[in-house]
Amino acid sequence: MTLILSDRFDENRPIYLQIVEKVKRAIIRGDLKPGDRLPSVRELAIMLRVNPNTVQRAYQELEREGLTFTRRGQGNFVTQDPAVVEELREKMRRELVRRVIQEASEINMSVDELIKTLEEIRNEQAS
Amino acid sequence: MNRLLRARGLTKRYGRKHALRGVDLEVNSGEVVGILGPNGSGKSTFLKIAIGIVRPTGGEIEVLGQRPGAGLRKHVSYMSENDYLYRWMRVGEILEWTASFYDDWNDAKSQEIIEFLGLDRDSKISSLSRGMRGRLKTAIAFSRDVQLYLLDEPLSGIDPASRSKILDVIIREYRPENSSILLSTHLVMDVENLLDRVVFLSDGSVLLQGNADELRSQHDASINSIFIQLYG
Numbered sequence: 001m002t003l004i005l006s007d008r009f010d011e012n013r014p015i016y017l018q019i020v021e022k023v024k025r026a027i028i029r030g031d032l033k034p035g036d037r038l039p040s041v042r043e044l045a046i047m048l049r050v051n052p053n054t055v056q057r058a059y060q061e062l063e064r065e066g067l068t069f070t071r072r073g074q075g076n077f078v079t080q081d082p083a084v085v086e087e088l089r090e091k092m093r094r095e096l097v098r099r100v101i102q103e104a105s106e107i108n109m110s111v112d113e114l115i116k117t118l119e120e121i122r123n124e125q126a127s
Numbered sequence: 128m129n130r131l132l133r134a135r136g137l138t139k140r141y142g143r144k145h146a147l148r149g150v151d152l153e154v155n156s157g158e159v160v161g162i163l164g165p166n167g168s169g170k171s172t173f174l175k176i177a178i179g180i181v182r183p184t185g186g187e188i189e190v191l192g193q194r195p196g197a198g199l200r201k202h203v204s205y206m207s208e209n210d211y212l213y214r215w216m217r218v219g220e221i222l223e224w225t226a227s228f229y230d231d232w233n234d235a236k237s238q239e240i241i242e243f244l245g246l247d248r249d250s251k252i253s254s255l256s257r258g259m260r261g262r263l264k265t266a267i268a269f270s271r272d273v274q275l276y277l278l279d280e281p282l283s284g285i286d287p288a289s290r291s292k293i294l295d296v297i298i299r300e301y302r303p304e305n306s307s308i309l310l311s312t313h314l315v316m317d318v319e320n321l322l323d324r325v326v327f328l329s330d331g332s333v334l335l336q337g338n339a340d341e342l343r344s345q346h347d348a349s350i351n352s353i354f355i356q357l358y359g
Contacts, residue, residue, distance in 0.1 A: 011319050011349035014340035045298055050320040051159055053303050054340070 015050055019058035027067065027078055028089050038068060038076040129156035131275050131307050132177060136186035139172050139331075146172040148331040149186065154275070157303040161318055162311040163350075164328035165358055170311035171208055173328070174279045177309070178205040191274060201229070206268040208280040208311075212252045212260055219248030225267050237270035240300065244292055258289030265293045269300040278310035282317050290317055297321065315351045325350055327357055 009018050026032040038044070041059065045052040059076050062068040066084055068076045079085065104114045132154040139147040147169045154160050162170045175181035176188060179195030188195060191202055212221060222241070226232040241248065244262040255263065261281070268276060281297075282290045294317060301308060312318055326336040334357055335342075339350055346353050 009320065011351065012343060012347060014343050015320055016340055046295070048320075049294065049298060051298070051323060052301065053158065053323050054320070056303070057340075 009048075009050075016054045016057040016061065019044075019048065019050070019055060020061050023058070023062055024067065024088060024092065027085060028092060032078050034078055034080045034082065034085065036078045037074070038078070040075055130154075131156055132188070132190045132309065134173070134177075134186065134188040137173070137176065137183050137188055138185040139169075139176065139181065140184045145331050147176075147183070147186075150328070150331070150333055152326055152333070152336075154307050154309050156274070156307055158323040159297075159301065159308045159310070159321055160324045160326065161315075161322040162309065162326050162328055163313065163315055163354055164311075165313055167330075168328040169331040170313075170328055171279050172331075174205070174277050174309070174311055178203060178277055202231075202273055202275070204268045204271045204273045204276045206264055206276070206278045206281055208283060210257075210260060212263065214251075214253040216252050217248065218246055218250050218252070218255075218263060221252065221263065222248070222267070222270070226270070229271055231272045232270055233272050234270075236272070236300070237266065240266045240269055240296055243299070244296065256286070256289075257284060258286040261285040261289055262292060262296075265296050269296060272305075274306050276306065276308045276310075278308065280311055280313075282312055282314045290314070294318070294321060315354045319350055322350065327354065329358065 009015055023032065023038065032038070038059070039047065041052050041055045044055045048055070059068065063070060063076070066081075067079055067088065069079060070076050101111060101114065104111070109117075130153060132152070134150055134152045137147050137150040137152075138145070150169070150173060152160075152162075152173070162173060164170050172181060176183050177190055177195055179197065179199050190199055193199055216224070218241070222237060226234065226237070244266055246259065246263055246266065250259075252260065252263075261284075265278075265281060268278060268281075278297075281293055285293070297308065298321065310318070322339045324337065325339050325342065327334040335353075337345075342353060343349060346356075348356070
């Protein structure tokens with residue numbers, strides 16, 4: 001979970017949603033693997049320096065989305081269903097690309113131009 | 128959900144000056160509520176009424192099902208904004224002395240907090256910096272196992288390192304299943320991620336109150352930015 005902590009919060013957005021996003025990214029990257037136990041609410045609250053109720057709300061949201069499950073008295077665990085993780089990965093990819101396209105359109109940049117620039121930058125970085 | 132504190136139309140007048148003008152405020156079990164506002168907005172007056180050291184001029188208030196008074200202080204941990212520590216005492220002596228007043232004093236917890244805060248039982252109060260005295264006041268407040276903690280300006284006038292340590296203690300020692308916190312502060316940035324609910328006070332009236340994350344969504348802004356917009 002160390003990587004989850006690497007960035008700070010954007011305080012203009014609900015904190016619990018950002019914790020949800022941090023956990024999702026950790027699952028996609030494989031920092032959290034299927035069946036892994038999440039830190040306890042209290043542990044994560046102390047690590048992130050947020051109110052434990054905020055962490056609790058984030059954990060409830062993750063469970064509602066089927067990404068985690070609780071075992072009574074043992075805590076919260078990452079789903080063991082690979083299809084759910086795959087679905088999340090696909091959703092996050094699409095969201096990212098939609099955001100990029102949206103931002104590009106705000107400076108009148110077409111998708112074709114976006115792809116062209118992406119390739120240019122990739123070539124620059126490769127060389 | 129259990130209601131620990133409920134104020135209705137609470138007013139306080141000092142002569143002609145209004146400190147509170149009809150405040151409605153509630154604290155439920157398991158939440159951290161922040162009373163936010165600039166100096167002189169009525170935050171401390173509210174907390175003093177809640178613990179029973181100031182009498183309201185009008186309105187109603189009930190805390191843990193009773194009228195604030197001496198009996199209530201046995202069940203609520205109140206951290207005053209004043210520097211009340213006796214300067215001739217040592218840290219250990221203050222702790223023992225305070226412990227003797229309360230049946231709910233938790234010695235093991237007290238020990239742990241003192242250690243976490245880097246306080247030395249043998250230090251004289253007179254040798255402590257303001258930040259260290261703030262740490263000690265926090266340690267005293269959280270050494271008690273109570274349902275309700277009332278913290279009046281716990282961060283005011285304190286250096287950043289001590290502020291950060293004090294916030295850590297609040298997060299570490301707060302148990303939503305057993306307790307609630309009502310704190311007042313004008314240092315909103317420091318408590319941004321700590322509060323479940325916020326109450327903005329201005330000149331003795333509630334300007335705005337609500338769940339912190341919902342306010343962030345509605346205003347597309349941090350609690351600190353909302354504070355600046357409201358009082359700017």
